[in-house]
Amino acid sequence: MAQRITPRSKNYSDWYVDIVLNAKLADYSPVKGTMVIRPRGYALWERMQSALDAMFKATGHENAYFPLLIPESFLKKEAEHVEGFAPECAVVTHGGGEELDEPLVIRPTSETIIWSMYKKWIQSYRDLPLLINQWANVVRWEKRTRLFLRTTEFLWQEGHTAHATEKEAREEALRMLEVYRTFAEEYMALPVYTGVKSESEKFAGAVDTYAIEAMMQDRKALQAGTSHFLGQNFAKAFDVTFQSQESTLEHVWATSWGVSTRLIGALIMAHSDDSGLVLPPKLAPTQVVVIPIFKNDTKDQVIEFTRRVHASLGKDLRTVIDEDDKNSPGWKFSEWEMVGVPVRVEIGPRDMERGQAVLVRRDTGEKSTVPVAEVAGRVHSLLDEIQTSLFRKAKAFQTECTHEVDTYEDMKRVLENEGGFVVAPWDGSPESEARVKEDTKATIRVLPFGNEEKAKGKTCAISGKPAKHIAVFAKSY
RNA sequence: CGGGAUGUAGCCUAGUGGCUAAGGCGCCUGCUUUGGGAGCAGGAGAUCGGAGGUUCGAAUCCUCUCAUCCCGACCA
Known part of the structure; x- marks a missing residue:
């Protein structure tokens, strides 16, 4: 049998690429740095979208769609924003066979075009808050790309909200x-650290950037989502004002927040193994696969019996039955493991005689034999167990990968040898931050909420000066 | 954009100047099979990444070019 997936222990990058390609989540497309998201990958994205979209709606947001093309001049209106994004923008210079009067930028993010519209839509405090989200594609010209984690074009959602007060915007x-x-945590079974980004790591144009940071199996961190408090930066750049209840004219306060198809990369790298994808049941496009195992003389009876068991699972689960008679059962087991279906139900002639089925967990490989009458109930509880167990395992790994240190020697040693998160007192200076990056390649992933209190009386692990923060450092994607 | 590597059938690989480019996987047809990636027989599929050059003769040597991957600098 040919090994189709490079073991993680041998080469983590190759392992990741092998999983993406062999599980048919995505494929390279003709333009460098771009990829095709194949049906199995897109199905995952759809699961994520529907869960997130419901959460956005539940917090009062509405969806809208803004155009792909943005006048170049818009980007230049916010100084930090243009500085941050100009190098990675794709620019359209020709259209309709003619050179355009003004080049158009393909959105790297939509703050500018959205705020140009918000100027038209907001006059009074009665128009606020304005809570809009869009599901869209964006383009950022990346020099170094990786399937799902960093591609030139990717899919995401971007929320853009406008508020009457600073307090309200920060809360948002x-x-x-x-x-x-x-x-x-609840859907991806992925524990994260939250907090605020350091000055050098924050979004171009934001006052504060908040983030969730997850730990991958190779002990590198991955930023999985960001939320920005934009202050009045964009309101001022686009002159978006409103008349308050007290009749004064005020600039609007803003936020933006987003997650992307990068989450699919995070999901893969967090849970999968050398046999293929491992998916949390809540996001798995297919939760249960039922495989009849038959010989020619028993084929019809086994399939008939298996169909009844399959039907007993009910309509609330996402299930398939694999009746293909060309591939052997062993082949099917491997294939469905590759794809990451959380629970497999095997039914052969012996099971049929005894009125039972074999259930197999994808995450642990554990097998159990269950009377057919109990299959539906047991599958439901197994799916819950797998969801919980994946999270617990990832949480334990996160804890194991988190090291608190006080000295620079320890910091360098841990980052060099063990990887993971290093939690250390930091004086808050860009110099110390830069020194760590220079020496270890690690960056500040997040400054946890409330860290300033804990930093009191401590000394910076890098400079030895009084610490202002307790920072979480890690090498990252 | 620097450093490294690789381009031969859908995929992986052999072939380092000489006959009609070889094998494995996959694919198609038929039969036989089916409890962890089955077996037999037959078959389709390649102008060897591209262009130019050297040579009686090039997948193989030279020049240029394109693409991809890996490692760095930049980023969700």
Whole structure:
């Protein structure tokens, strides 16, 4: 048998690419840095979309759609924003066979075009808050790409909200960060650290960037979602004002927040193994596969029996039955493991005689034999167990990968040898932050909420000066 | 954009100047099979990434070019 997936222990990058290609989640497309999301990958995205979209709606947001093309001049209106994004913008210079008067930028993000519209839509405090989300594609010209994790074009959602007060906008940014944390933990079974980004890591144009950071199996961190408090930066750049209840003219306060198809990469790298994908049941496009095992003389009876068991699972689960008679059962087992279906139900002639079925967990490989009458109930509880168990396992790994250190020697040693998150006192200076990056390639992933209190009386692990923060460092994607 | 590597059938690989480019996987047809990636027989599928050059003769040597992957600098 040919090994189709490079073991993680041999080469983690190859393993990741093998999983994506062999599980048919995506494929390389002709333009460098772009990829095709194949049906199995897109189905995962659809699962994520529907869960997130419901959460956005539940917090009062509405969906809309803004255009792909943005006048170049819009981007230049916010100084930091243009500085941050100009190098990675794709620009359209020709259209209709003629050179355009003004080049058009393909959106790397939509703040500018959205705020140009918000100027038209907002006059009074009665128009606020304005809570809009869009599901869209964006383009950022990346030099180094990786399937799902970093591609030139990707899919995401971007929420853009406008508020009357700073307090309300900050609350919104934190509320959406919490939505992302909940989604990551409850749906993706992925524990995350939350907090605020350092000055050098924050979004171009934001006052504060909040993020969720997850740990991958190779002990590198991955930013899985961001939420920005934009202050009045864009309101001022686009002159968006409203008349308050007290009749004063004020600039609007803003947030934006997003997660992308990168989450699919996070999901793969968090849970999968050398046999293929491992998916949390809540997001798995197919939750249960039923495989009849038959010989020629028993084929009809076994299939008939298997169909009844399959039907007994009910309509609330996403299930398939694999009746193909060309491939052997062993082949099917491997194939469905590759795809990451959480529970497999095997039914052969012996099971039929005894009125039972064999259930197999994808995450642990554990097999159990269950009377057919109990299959539906047992499958439901197994799916719950798998969801919980994946999270627990990932949580234990996150804990194991988190090291608190006080000295620079320890910091370098841990980052070099063990990887993972390093939690250390930091003086808050860009110099110390830069030194760590220079020496270890690690960056500050997040400054946890409330870290300033804990930093009191401590000294910076890098400079030895009084610490202002307790920072979480890691090498990252 | 620097450093490294690789381009031969859908995929993986052999072939380092000489006959009609070889094998495995996959694919198609038929039969036989089916409890962890089955077996037999037959079959289709390649102008060897592209262009130019050297040579009686090039997948193989030279020049240029394109693409992809890996490692760095930049980023969700």
